[in-house]
Amino acid sequence: MHMYQNPFARALSIKERIASFWVTMGGCGISPIGPGTVGSIAGCGLFWLALPWAFSLKLATIGFAFVISIVAIEYLQRRNDAVKDASWIVIDEGVGVWIALLSWDGSIDMMVASF
Secondary structure, X not given: OOHHHOOOOXXXXXXXXXXXXXXOOOOHHHOOOOHHHHHHHHHHHHHHHOOOOOHHHHHHHHHHHHHXXXXXXHHHHHHOHHHOOOOOOOHHHHHHHHHHXXXXXXXXXXXXXXX
16 A cells, blocks of 8 residues: 555655545545545535535536646655556546536436446
8 A cells, every 4th residue: 555545644744644635535545446436436425415506616616626636646746756647546536527417417317327
């Protein structure tokens, strides 16, 4: 297990913990089976919470998450070369599902199709 894979590791600095927590979607990337799938499921759940939000707020949240994700991944990559395309980085799956669900009508069928 890579040290950044576990955002709860005590050996990490606070900045590394925050970046790791973000890119693993709160630890979803730790899953030994299908971390990307777990990240996508978590993304669906988080977006369900945002269903009543206005379209513009959803779009702004996706944009913010996209930019923060790039910053966090680049920070971790600068600290350790082994981070490149790591399977435990699942924020891209989460944000991807959010983009797919941007026009979601609240139906289960559309969520499954977006997943």
